[in-house]
Amino acid sequence: xxxxxxxxxxxxxxxxxxxxxxxxxxxxxxxxxxxxxxxxxxxxxxxxxxxxxxxxxxxxxxxxxxxxxxxxxxxxxxxxxxxxxxxxxxxxxxxxxxxxxxxxxxxxxxxxxxxxxxxxxxxxxxxxxxxxxxxxxxxxxxxxxxxxxxxxxxxxxxxxxxxxxxxxxxxxxxxxxxxxxxxxxxxxxxxxxxxxxxxxxxxxxxxxxxxxxxxxxxxxxxxxxxxxxxxxxxxxxxxxxxxxxxxxxxxxxxxxxxxxxxxxxxxxxxxxxxxxxxxxxxxxxxxxxxxxxxxxxxxxxxxxxxxxxxxxxxxxxxxxxxxxxxxxxxxxxxxxxxxxxxxxxxxxxxxxxxxxxxxxxxxxxxxxxxxxxxxxxxxxxxxxxxxxxxxxxxxxxxxxxxxxxxxxxxxxxxxxxxxxxxxxxxxxxxxxxxxxxxxxxxxxxxxxxxxxxxxxxxxxxxxxxxxxxxxxxxxxxxxxxxxxxxxxxxxxxxxxxxxxxxxxxxxxxxxxxxxxxxxxxxxx
Amino acid sequence: xxxxxxxxxxxxxxxxxxxxxxxxxxxxxxxxxxxxxxxxxxxxxxxxxxxxxxxxxxxxxxxxxxxxxxxxxxxxxxxxxxxxxxxxxxxxxxxxxxxxxxxxxxxxxxxxxxxxxxxxxxxxxxxxxxxxxxxxxxxxxxxxxxxxxxxxxxxxxxxxxxxxxxxxxxxxxxxxxxxxxxxxxxxxxxxxxxxxxxxxxxxxxxxxxxxxxxxxxxxxxxxxxxxxxxxxxxxxxxxxxxxxxxxxxxxxxxxxxxxxxxxxxxxxxxxxxxxxxxxxxxxxxxxxxxxxxxxxxxxxxxxxxxxxxxxxxxxxxxxxxxxxxxxxxxxxxxxxxxxxxxxxxxxxxxxxxxxxxxxxxxxxxxxx
Numbered sequence: 001x002x003x004x005x006x007x008x009x010x011x012x013x014x015x016x017x018x019x020x021x022x023x024x025x026x027x028x029x030x031x032x033x034x035x036x037x038x039x040x041x042x043x044x045x046x047x048x049x050x051x052x053x054x055x056x057x058x059x060x061x062x063x064x065x066x067x068x069x070x071x072x073x074x075x076x077x078x079x080x081x082x083x084x085x086x087x088x089x090x091x092x093x094x095x096x097x098x099x100x101x102x103x104x105x106x107x108x109x110x111x112x113x114x115x116x117x118x119x120x121x122x123x124x125x126x127x128x129x130x131x132x133x134x135x136x137x138x139x140x141x142x143x144x145x146x147x148x149x150x151x152x153x154x155x156x157x158x159x160x161x162x163x164x165x166x167x168x169x170x171x172x173x174x175x176x177x178x179x180x181x182x183x184x185x186x187x188x189x190x191x192x193x194x195x196x197x198x199x200x201x202x203x204x205x206x207x208x209x210x211x212x213x214x215x216x217x218x219x220x221x222x223x224x225x226x227x228x229x230x231x232x233x234x235x236x237x238x239x240x241x242x243x244x245x246x247x248x249x250x251x252x253x254x255x256x257x258x259x260x261x262x263x264x265x266x267x268x269x270x271x272x273x274x275x276x277x278x279x280x281x282x283x284x285x286x287x288x289x290x291x292x293x294x295x296x297x298x299x300x301x302x303x304x305x306x307x308x309x310x311x312x313x314x315x316x317x318x319x320x321x322x323x324x325x326x327x328x329x330x331x332x333x334x335x336x337x338x339x340x341x342x343x344x345x346x347x348x349x350x351x352x353x354x355x356x357x358x359x360x361x362x363x364x365x366x367x368x369x370x371x372x373x374x375x376x377x378x379x380x381x382x383x384x385x386x387x388x389x390x391x392x393x394x395x396x397x398x399x400x401x402x403x404x405x406x407x408x409x410x411x412x413x414x415x416x417x418x419x420x421x422x423x424x425x426x427x428x429x430x431x432x433x434x435x436x437x438x439x440x441x442x443x444x445x446x447x448x449x450x451x452x453x454x455x456x457x458x459x460x461x462x463x464x465x466x467x468x469x470x471x472x473x474x475x476x477x478x479x480x481x482x483x484x485x486x487x488x489x490x491x492x493x494x495x496x497x498x499x500x501x502x503x504x505x506x507x508x509x510x511x512x513x514x515x516x517x518x519x520x521x522x523x524x
Numbered sequence: 525x526x527x528x529x530x531x532x533x534x535x536x537x538x539x540x541x542x543x544x545x546x547x548x549x550x551x552x553x554x555x556x557x558x559x560x561x562x563x564x565x566x567x568x569x570x571x572x573x574x575x576x577x578x579x580x581x582x583x584x585x586x587x588x589x590x591x592x593x594x595x596x597x598x599x600x601x602x603x604x605x606x607x608x609x610x611x612x613x614x615x616x617x618x619x620x621x622x623x624x625x626x627x628x629x630x631x632x633x634x635x636x637x638x639x640x641x642x643x644x645x646x647x648x649x650x651x652x653x654x655x656x657x658x659x660x661x662x663x664x665x666x667x668x669x670x671x672x673x674x675x676x677x678x679x680x681x682x683x684x685x686x687x688x689x690x691x692x693x694x695x696x697x698x699x700x701x702x703x704x705x706x707x708x709x710x711x712x713x714x715x716x717x718x719x720x721x722x723x724x725x726x727x728x729x730x731x732x733x734x735x736x737x738x739x740x741x742x743x744x745x746x747x748x749x750x751x752x753x754x755x756x757x758x759x760x761x762x763x764x765x766x767x768x769x770x771x772x773x774x775x776x777x778x779x780x781x782x783x784x785x786x787x788x789x790x791x792x793x794x795x796x797x798x799x800x801x802x803x804x805x806x807x808x809x810x811x812x813x814x815x816x817x818x819x820x821x822x823x824x825x826x827x828x829x830x831x832x833x834x835x836x837x838x839x840x841x842x843x844x845x846x847x848x849x850x851x852x853x854x855x856x857x858x859x860x861x862x863x864x865x866x867x868x869x870x871x872x873x874x875x876x877x878x879x880x881x882x883x884x885x886x887x888x889x890x891x892x
Contacts, residue, residue: 462664
């Protein structure tokens with residue numbers, strides 16, 4: 001009990017320590033005093049600019065802003081010029097002069113606010129607002145002239161498509177919201193703002209569509225986000241780790257995307273998106289495992305082609321997880337399972353290899369992962385060197401020298417290709433990681449070991465849930481009415497309902513009777 | 525912990541099908557030779573009869589498990605005493621299923637690996653699913669694995685169809701006669717008698733009105749597939765050989781060869797065997813643990829698994845060879861005691877007493 005009390009006290013202390021302004025501190029009528037105080041707070045912050053305005057050698061107003069966070073041209077045009085002209089007005093000493101100025105709308109700024117708390121002034125300045133303090137006034141004017149350098153909208157790097165929109169999110173949360181809003185002109189689309197991170201004060205936006213999202217899920221998202229108490233949020237990955245249901249699972253329980261169309265499609269299915277300022281990756285919850293074989297493009301291409309591709313992806317998912325272990329298990333423990341001709345080929349190729357198959361495969365898998373990692377980390381100009389060393393030296397020469405066998409190289413290479421074909425990178429990571437324990441099981445217990453691993457994986461997966469939604473829904477628990485968009489994709493006019501495990505009300509998306517073939521008949 | 529109708533269907537199917545398909549056919553062929561499939565048909569019908577009996581009984585108390593409603597019907601003490609034979613059955617059946625599953629894997633895949641390694645690894649999976657997900661977890665596993673089991677069985681049947689000989693089935697009936705056919709069906713009934721375990725499960729159904737039809741459908745699908753399988757076995761091996769085989773259906777899958785490329789399909793069969801064994805073991809161990817907890821009024825039923833799992837393991841290691849747990853167990857334990865007492869006797873007694881007392885506890889939402 002005493003311990004617990006102690007702990008909460010230290011926690012409070014930490015919070016106060018992070019905000020160095022007392023929350024109840026007010027501005028004083030003396031401009032000089034305010035200036036000294038603010039300068040003390042922003043000590044050594046060389047990016048904070050103070051622009052005093054003088055009349056007859058006496059300072060009557062002070063503009064404070066952070067360099068680079070505001071629109072400097074706008075500042076000159078809309079604030080400094082009117083103020084300098086106003087400074088020649090003899091009435092400038094009148095205490096209420098400042099308020100009148102706003103009332104007359106002499107200052108052309110998008111959003112303004114009057115605050116008297118020092119902490120709010122500091123916060124405003126750091127958020128990219130300009131603060132205007134005047135002599136004899138206990139309130140400061142905060143004007144929103146926020147404008148900063150940002151990356152222009154480009155094609156998303158992690159989810160490229162052949163057909164479909166090519167816009168991807170950027171690091172600015174305002175741009176991202178605009179990208180979503182532009183595709184959904186409905187007041188039902190909501191963006192709830194909040195800030196997370198004691199020091200970073202990162203803006204977080206919870207996006208959802210009112211009337212579709214289940215209130216329970218939305219409430220849970222809000223609760224988990226408000227629970228977060230940390231110093232800074234630098235990427236949505238921070239949020240993801242704080243709000244996951246089962247943090248120790250290798251499987252991602254929160255989906256991330258760079259594509260506004262994916263976000264909107266998810267929102268329309270009753271999911272909730274979490275936008276984080278400073279990163280192009282938007283989080284989507286609840287997530288199900290089937291997104292691993294669903295790409296954005298599936299909904300833009302023809303449904304027959306898409307269904308075939310999805311079945312292929314499902315096969316590749318199994319390959320990326322199972323192929324190396326099945327290879328090890330059959331060639332080591334159960335050679336009778338391999339057709340004779342193939343067995344002879346494999347045996348001939350492996351004749352000179354000094355390692356057992358499991359060690360050989362493990363070795364090649366590790367080398368492959370190393371190549372992949374090096375490919376991401378290395379500076380771009382060196383990239384071609386890596387592929388040369390990887391492809392030629394490790395592959396060709398190792399086989400020729402008889403250190404590894406060609407079948408193993410083929411198996412490992414195919415596994416690698418298969419794991420890259422999954423549209424969700426983070427789910428591919430989970431399967432790629434689990435490949436290694438499965439390989440060891442296969443090396444020690446053969447096919448039975450693989451079966452053991454697969455059953456253990458199934459047990460793990462069926463018990464996972466993301467924000468209360470089972471991870472394998474709608475396959476286990478089975479809801480066959482929602483199976484039109486899992487292993488295959490049915491044509492759009494048949495997928496007329498939102499997924500029943502996510503949505504209770506407004507479940508109809510497309511009214512019935514829009515089958516073009518039938519419509520054509522009825523016209524006749 | 526609630527399970528849906530579909531989950532119940534797949535549980536019934538995946539628990540009943542594989543073991544019956546593999547072992548019951550050879551036991552029936554000893555008595556009925558080429559008419560073993562008629563025996564299996566009769567066994568299936570009797571299985572449906574048992575399903576009807578136990579589901580009707582359980583549905584008189586849709587919110588209660590067998591342990592609970594036996595006390596409601598017979599009073600506290602008599603109700604508790606009646607559970608004793610079931611407790612023995614739970615423990616013993618678990619260990620036999622474990623032994624059986626491990627034996628099958630051992631005989632098909634291994635030569636040097638010790639048997640207990642397979643048993644312990646299987647038990648680890650079972651403990652994992654019970655501890656992590658309970659009945660809901662088992663039911664979802666069944667939902668994923670059940671369709672795979674069905675597809676593999678249908679696929680094996682299809683691929684084996686090229687070496688079938690209809691003449692092996694003739695003459696129908698005349699060679700064996702009713703007596704032998706009936707005798708042959710008893711071993712089938714013994715395997716279908718497993719369904720008595722589900723009296724502990726119906727109480728978890730989210731919509732208990734479906735229980736009868738779904739369990740019947742699950743049983744019927746199993747029975748039909750087993751009849752088809754036994755016909756195919758006889759058509760492949762003739763009337764005499766299946767009786768001497770250890771698992772004739774599995775032997776048949778080893779004959780599959782299409783284009784000289786699709787061979788060794790038996791490995792698929794080992795995998796669905798593993799799935800089925802896993803579901804069967806975990807459900808039965810769950811029932812044993814949960815039932816014992818209810819029987820002895822223990823709140824934390826999950827703890828009992830640490831007691832039940834080692835007991836199961838030790839009992840499973842006792843039999844001397846691979847045929848003992850399946851043949852002797854069925855002949856000496858299941859047919860003379862379990863079927864008449866546990867599967868038919870006590871449920872019938874409970875039903876009669878319940879009907880005479882005019883008791884029936886309806887669902888709360890219906891009575892209000």
